[in-house]
Amino acid sequence: MKKGKFQFIVILMSIALAGLILLQAYWIKHDFESKAKQFDGTVMMAMNKIVEQVEEMENRRLVVNNFISLEDSSITFVGLNDSLLNIISSVAMEPPMPPPPPPGPPSPARELDEAITKKIWER
Numbered sequence: 001m002k003k004g005k006f007q008f009i010v011i012l013m014s015i016a017l018a019g020l021i022l023l024q025a026y027w028i029k030h031d032f033e034s035k036a037k038q039f040d041g042t043v044m045m046a047m048n049k050i051v052e053q054v055e056e057m058e059n060r061r062l063v064v065n066n067f068i069s070l071e072d073s074s075i076t077f078v079g080l081n082d083s084l085l086n087i088i089s090s091v092a093m094e095p096p097m098p099p100p101p102p103p104g105p106p107s108p109a110r111e112l113d114e115a116i117t118k119k120i121w122e123r
Contacts, residue, residue, distance in 0.1 A: 050099050
């Protein structure tokens with residue numbers, strides 16, 4: 001094989017290899033951006049859910065504290081009995097719910113529980 005042909009093949013292979021490296025770099029960057037957008041979306045969904053839960057708890061507290069009181073004579077008129085009032089008061093005085101744990105791989109204990117449950121149902 002002539003020296004010129006050999007150099008041409010080496011240059012052509014180098015260009016092809018550089019093209020493959022650039023293509024892989026592009027797809028890695030694209031995948032990274034896609035995962036970042038997916039993560040941001042998941043975080044926003046979790047934050048919105050927590051905000052909704054906090055708003056709901058706050059609304060319950062406001063209703064119980066501002067509109068239902070033990071001294072209010074309209075309670076007997078409306079027909080709320082003591083047990084219902086106790087339930088509403090206990091709901092309003094509950095501490096806020098902790099945020100849900102971040103998503104991740106299932107715990108080994110959960111996997112074991114699922115395996116045991118599956119074995120029991122197979123019998």
